Amino acid sequence: xxxxxxxxxxxxxxxxxxxxxxxxxxxxxxxxxxxxxxxxxxxxxxxxxxxxxxxxxxxxxxxxxxxxxxxxxxxxxxxxxxxxxxxxxxxxxxxxxxxxxxxxxxxxxxxxxxxx
Amino acid sequence: xxxxxxxxxxxxxxxxxxxxxxxxxxxxxxxxxxxxxxxxxxxxxxxxxxxxxxxxxxxxxxxxxxxxxxxxxxxxxxxxxxxxxxxxxxxxxxxxxxxxxxxxxxxxxxxxxx
Numbered sequence: 001x002x003x004x005x006x007x008x009x010x011x012x013x014x015x016x017x018x019x020x021x022x023x024x025x026x027x028x029x030x031x032x033x034x035x036x037x038x039x040x041x042x043x044x045x046x047x048x049x050x051x052x053x054x055x056x057x058x059x060x061x062x063x064x065x066x067x068x069x070x071x072x073x074x075x076x077x078x079x080x081x082x083x084x085x086x087x088x089x090x091x092x093x094x095x096x097x098x099x100x101x102x103x104x105x106x107x108x109x110x111x112x113x114x115x116x
Numbered sequence: 117x118x119x120x121x122x123x124x125x126x127x128x129x130x131x132x133x134x135x136x137x138x139x140x141x142x143x144x145x146x147x148x149x150x151x152x153x154x155x156x157x158x159x160x161x162x163x164x165x166x167x168x169x170x171x172x173x174x175x176x177x178x179x180x181x182x183x184x185x186x187x188x189x190x191x192x193x194x195x196x197x198x199x200x201x202x203x204x205x206x207x208x209x210x211x212x213x214x215x216x217x218x219x220x221x222x223x224x225x226x227x228x229x230x
Binding site: 098104 | 120149151159160164166174206218219221224
């Protein structure tokens with residue numbers, strides 16, 4: 001069974017400082033991992049994805065994540081936070097459910113606050 | 117290309133009633149998945165439809181059902197509503213649902229059960 005643990009439910013940073021959102025996963029085989037962002041009253045937007053290519057994945061809006069198999073981690077980082085980054089972030093693992101179907105399992109989410 | 121659309125955006129229902137939510141996927145996408153988002157349980161997978169067939173189902177009671185039409189539009193139905201069904205229901209579409217696909221999410225329908 002696949003599972004995702006986001007280690008912090010809430011992270012607060014000052015504008016212009018680095019962002020680190022932590023995610024550990026559990027998977028019985030090589031996983032596909034994603035980070036999604038959800039702004040208030042909006043749907044989810046894909047930030048980046050790891051699908052067994054390069055371990056350092058670059059996404060939109062300056063975000064990137066590094067897949068570390070030995071640590072079963074997929075932490076999301078950004079060098080400099082912007083006010084518009086304030087949102088909830090979800091780490092997601094994709095698993096095969098059979099019959100050609102894949103299922104996304106979401107972490108509980110990390111709410112990022114950016115202080116001016 | 118237009119994104120995933122969901123209607124209605126907001127809905128208030130009474131316990132015991134039933135409700136139908138609609139999702140129109142991105143043009144050309146054949147897979148539609150539904151998720152329930154609540155503060156307590158987070159985001160949970162409900163079911164996935166592909167080419168009018170339910171291909172996968174999450175761990176929800178039979179009161180939750182869905183269907184997909186030939187144009188890939190999907191509806192989700194909840195019968196005998198309970199207070200705990202109050203949630204944001206998200207629909208996501210993808211091209212085929214296999215391999216290295218991406219799911220594109222709609223804005224959701226916020227259902228309140230009183």
